[in-house]
Amino acid sequence: MSNWQWQEGEYTVTRSCAWSPPGEHPIGWGLLFYSKNGVLHHVEGDPNQPITQGRVSIKFLELPEYCHNQERIIHPMKRDPKDRGNAAAWQRISWEEAWDIIVEKTRYMQKKYGPESIMTLIGTGRDLWHTVPKITFSAFESCNFEYTHNGWSCYGPRASICAYILGAGYPEVDFASEFPEKRYDDPRYVLPETVLVAGKAPLESNPDGLFGHALVDMMKRGCKLIVVDCRATWLATRAKYFIQVRPGTDTALYLAMCNVIINEDLYDHDFVENWVYGFDEFKERVQEYPPEVVAPIIGVSAEKITEVARFFANAKPASMTWGLATDEKTNGLQCAHTILIMCAITGNLDIPGGVLLGAGGAAASQWWGWEELPDETKAKRIGAAEFPAVCTTMSTCQPDRAMDTILTDDPYPVKMIFCMSANPIACPTANPRLWDKGFHRCEYNIFADLYMNPSIASFGDLILPVAALSEKDGIVSTHYGGLTLFVGAIVKACQVGECKSDDEIMLELGKRLNPSKFPWADLHEFLTWELHGYGIEGTWEDLRDSEFGLVTPEHEFEKYAYGGQTWNGEPGFGTETGLVEAYCDRWKRWGDDPLPYYEEPPYSPISTPQLFKEYPFILTTGARSWSYFHSEQRQIPRLREFDPWPETEMNPVDAARLGLEEGDWIYVFNMFGRCRQKLHITPIIKEGVVHSKHAWWYPEKGPDDTGHGPYGVWDANINQLVPHGVFGKLGFGSPFKEMICNVEKAEGGPDFEPGWPK
Numbered sequence: 001m002s003n004w005q006w007q008e009g010e011y012t013v014t015r016s017c018a019w020s021p022p023g024e025h026p027i028g029w030g031l032l033f034y035s036k037n038g039v040l041h042h043v044e045g046d047p048n049q050p051i052t053q054g055r056v057s058i059k060f061l062e063l064p065e066y067c068h069n070q071e072r073i074i075h076p077m078k079r080d081p082k083d084r085g086n087a088a089a090w091q092r093i094s095w096e097e098a099w100d101i102i103v104e105k106t107r108y109m110q111k112k113y114g115p116e117s118i119m120t121l122i123g124t125g126r127d128l129w130h131t132v133p134k135i136t137f138s139a140f141e142s143c144n145f146e147y148t149h150n151g152w153s154c155y156g157p158r159a160s161i162c163a164y165i166l167g168a169g170y171p172e173v174d175f176a177s178e179f180p181e182k183r184y185d186d187p188r189y190v191l192p193e194t195v196l197v198a199g200k201a202p203l204e205s206n207p208d209g210l211f212g213h214a215l216v217d218m219m220k221r222g223c224k225l226i227v228v229d230c231r232a233t234w235l236a237t238r239a240k241y242f243i244q245v246r247p248g249t250d251t252a253l254y255l256a257m258c259n260v261i262i263n264e265d266l267y268d269h270d271f272v273e274n275w276v277y278g279f280d281e282f283k284e285r286v287q288e289y290p291p292e293v294v295a296p297i298i299g300v301s302a303e304k305i306t307e308v309a310r311f312f313a314n315a316k317p318a319s320m321t322w323g324l325a326t327d328e329k330t331n332g333l334q335c336a337h338t339i340l341i342m343c344a345i346t347g348n349l350d351i352p353g354g355v356l357l358g359a360g361g362a363a364a365s366q367w368w369g370w371e372e373l374p375d376e377t378k379a380k381r382i383g384a385a386e387f388p389a390v391c392t393t394m395s396t397c398q399p400d401r402a403m404d405t406i407l408t409d410d411p412y413p414v415k416m417i418f419c420m421s422a423n424p425i426a427c428p429t430a431n432p433r434l435w436d437k438g439f440h441r442c443e444y445n446i447f448a449d450l451y452m453n454p455s456i457a458s459f460g461d462l463i464l465p466v467a468a469l470s471e472k473d474g475i476v477s478t479h480y481g482g483l484t485l486f487v488g489a490i491v492k493a494c495q496v497g498e499c500k501s502d503d504e505i506m507l508e509l510g511k512r513l514n515p516s517k518f519p520w521a522d523l524h525e526f527l528t529w530e531l532h533g534y535g536i537e538g539t540w541e542d543l544r545d546s547e548f549g550l551v552t553p554e555h556e557f558e559k560y561a562y563g564g565q566t567w568n569g570e571p572g573f574g575t576e577t578g579l580v581e582a583y584c585d586r587w588k589r590w591g592d593d594p595l596p597y598y599e600e601p602p603y604s605p606i607s608t609p610q611l612f613k614e615y616p617f618i619l620t621t622g623a624r625s626w627s628y629f630h631s632e633q634r635q636i637p638r639l640r641e642f643d644p645w646p647e648t649e650m651n652p653v654d655a656a657r658l659g660l661e662e663g664d665w666i667y668v669f670n671m672f673g674r675c676r677q678k679l680h681i682t683p684i685i686k687e688g689v690v691h692s693k694h695a696w697w698y699p700e701k702g703p704d705d706t707g708h709g710p711y712g713v714w715d716a717n718i719n720q721l722v723p724h725g726v727f728g729k730l731g732f733g734s735p736f737k738e739m740i741c742n743v744e745k746a747e748g749g750p751d752f753e754p755g756w757p758k
C-alpha cells in the first residue's frame, strides 16, 4: 500500500489535492477519490490532510456527476467557421486531426497577419496560469495573452499593488499552514487578535490561497473579526464589528480609519520611521477624510468608524484578508493601497499572526517564454504602453483594449483565438454582446473545455476536451510562487473519454509548433521542473508519495529586517525606494495621484444624480454561491437544486415600496442593458442596494441557431448592465460591484424547468 493509492473493498482510493477543473482556487483541498472499474464513484475529504482536515466543498461531493455527465465533451470536435451557431454542425475528430488543424491555422496566421494576430484567453486562477502564457509565447510566438475580465478586475490588481508598494508577493492571513502536525495548537503559532475581512466572503468562496473555514477555526480560538461588506454574511453576523458599506465606497472607509489611527497617535512609530516612505504626505492626505465626512458617504456612523479604527490599531497582532470587492471598482487600487498602509503603520506586516508577505514580486511562471520573443513582437502587446501598471508585473494584455483591437483591427488584426478556461459571453466580460461581436470577427476560434457553453456554441470552431482534476496528475500551490504556503500533488484516478489535462495539451501542442521550447520528455518531467521553480526539491513522484502529499515550507517572518524582502539582499522592501510606499512615485509617473484618494463610483447618486433618478438602486453583483464556480455546474442536478435560478437580492423595505414579492421574476436594468432574475427578499442586504448573481445561462434551454446569445445567456447574464471600457486611471478595476440599476416586475419567468429536459 502506498501513501497515495490503496484498495478499500471494491474501491481503489486515490489521494489528491484539488485545484481545477471544476473551478476552485488553490486553497489546499485534500480529497480521496473512490473509483471502481475506471469510474469515479464518490469523493471524501481526506481527514489526514493538514489544511482542510477532511472538510470538503459540495462541488467536490458532486465530482462524479461532473466527470461522468452525459453532456461532457470527451472527444475533440470541429465545425466549419461558416456554421457558427449551428449545434448540428459539430463533427467528432481525432486528436491527430485536431493538432494538424491547429498547426495549419497557426502557420497561416503567423504568415498572413503576424504571430501577434493569435490571442490566447484565460479565465480565473486555475492550474493553467503557467500553461497559457507558455503556449502563447513559446508555441504561437505571440505577445497577446489575455485574462478576459474587463479592467483586469480580479486578484491582479491586489497582487500588483503589493509588488509596487511593498515589493512583496500577495499578503495572506497566517492560518498556521506551516505547522502541519498541530496547526493552531503549535506553540509557535500566534493567533491574530483580529482579522479584517474586507469585501470578501471566504466561507462561500474559498478564495485566492485561503481555506475560508480557517477563519472559523481561528474564531473558535478567540480571534475577533471585523467584516466590511454590504451584505450581512454568515461571518458578518458573528463578527465583533460589521461595517455595512454602500458598495463602491470602501476606500473612503479605510482613509477615515487611517485618519483616526494617525490623529489619535495609535500607529507604530518605530515601523513608520524606519520603513515607510511618504508618511507625512499620507498623514496630510487623510486629514481630508475625518470620520464625520466619510460617514454619510459610506452609510455608517462616524462613531462606529472611529471605534473600529481604534480596535484595529490596538489589536496585537491584527491581520487582514481582502477580497474581490476591492478589485471590481474603478477606485479599487486606492482602496488596496490604503488597506496595506493601514496594516503597515499599525506594525502588522509579516509578523507572526499578522499579514504574511511573499518574498518575491509577481509570479515568474506567467512569464515563461516571454524573454525569448523578439523585441519587435514584445513591443506589440496590446495595452502595455498605455497601461504600464497592468502590464509591468503581469504578462497579459489590458482586457478592454484587447477587445477594442479585435473589433477594429487597430493597430493590427487579431484573427485567431485560443481560449483555455474562460466562458467570455456568460461570465467574465462586461457588455458581453460587444465581446460576442468581436469573437465573431475572428477567423478561427479554438476552445479547450469540458462542457459546451454559450461562448463555444456561438463562435467556437474547434474544441479540445479537457481532463477534470480527478483525471490528471498536476500541482497545486498558493499565489503562483508569490507566497507559497503549501505545494500539493494532484493525482489521477480515472481517464474519461479522450480528455487530456491542460498541461498535456500544452506539451503536445508545443512539441508540434516549436519543439525546442518544450524540452520536457513527459508530463512528470515537466511537473518536477515546475516544483523546482517553487523551491521544492525532489521529483513530482516524491511529492505524491510523501506523508501528506503536500509540503508546507516554513514562513520567514519580518524579511524586510534582514534582507529577505529585496532582490539584492539589502534590508528593506523590494520597492523603488526600498521602503513601504505610502506615497508611490510610480502612480504619478503613470498618470495617477501618488497618494490614495477616494473617488465616487462612475455611476452613483453623487456622480450621476440625473441617472440615479431613473436607476435609483446601487447594484453589486456576483457574491459567490456555495454550489457554483462562476458559469460552471448548472448541468449538475444536485447543485442546481440548491440554486435553481439566477437570484437578485433586495431589502424588504425596498421590495415593499415597489410592491414586489418573494419569488417574483423581475427585470434588473439600467442605461446599458437588462436581464431577468428571480427576486429574493432578504434583510441581509443594505437598504437601497440590489445584489444580482453573475455567470448565469441555461444549459437546458439548448443552443440557438442565430449564433448569438444561446442558452438564454442574454436573458440571465447581469453583465449586460456593466459597461465595457470603464475602469480606473491605471487600467485596473471595472465597476462590476458598484453599478446603479432599477428593477421592475417581469411578465413571468422562463418557460422551462431548471435542469435537463426530461
Ligand SMILES: Nc1nc2c(c(=O)[nH]1)N[C@H]1C(S)=C(S)[C@@H](COP(=O)(O)OP(=O)(O)OC[C@H]3O[C@@H](n4cnc5c(=O)[nH]c(N)nc54)[C@H](O)[C@@H]3O)O[C@H]1N2
Pocket: 020, 021, 022, 023, 122, 123, 124, 125, 126, 127, 128, 148, 149, 153, 154, 324, 328, 420, 421, 422, 423, 424, 426, 427, 428, 429, 448, 449, 450, 451, 453, 466, 502, 621, 622, 623, 629, 630, 631, 632, 694, 695, 718, 719, 736
Ligand atoms: N458580474 C460579475 N461578473 C463576474 C464576477 C463578478 O463578481 N460579478 N467575477 C469575475 C471574476 S473575479 C472572474 S475571475 C471571472 C471568471 O471568469 P471565467 O474564469 O471565464 O469563468 P467561467 O465563465 O466559469 O469559465 C470557465 C470555463 O472554463 C472551463 N473550465 C473550468 N476549469 C477548467 C480548467 O481547469 N481547464 C480548462 N481548460 N477549462 C476549464 C469551464 O467549463 C467554463 O466553461 O468572472 C468575472 N465575472
Ligand SMILES: Nc1nc2c(c(=O)[nH]1)N[C@H]1C(S)=C(S)[C@@H](COP(=O)(O)OP(=O)(O)OC[C@H]3O[C@@H](n4cnc5c(=O)[nH]c(N)nc54)[C@H](O)[C@@H]3O)O[C@H]1N2
Pocket: 024, 025, 124, 125, 154, 155, 198, 199, 200, 201, 202, 204, 205, 206, 207, 208, 228, 229, 230, 231, 233, 245, 246, 247, 248, 249, 250, 322, 323, 324, 325, 620, 621, 622, 623, 624, 625, 626, 627, 628, 629, 630, 737, 738
Ligand atoms: N463557490 C465559488 N467560489 C469561488 C468562485 C465562484 O464562482 N464560486 N469564484 C472564485 C473567484 S475567481 C474569486 S475572484 C473569488 C472571489 O471571492 P471573494 O473575494 O470572497 O468575493 P465575492 O464573493 O465576489 O464577494 C465578497 C463579498 O463582497 C461583498 N460586496 C459586494 N460589493 C461590495 C462593496 O462594494 N464593498 C464591500 N466591502 N463588500 C462588497 C459581497 O456582498 C460579498 O459578501 O471567489 C473564488 N471562489
Ligand SMILES: [Mo]
Pocket: 124, 125, 154, 155, 324
Ligand atoms: Mo476572480
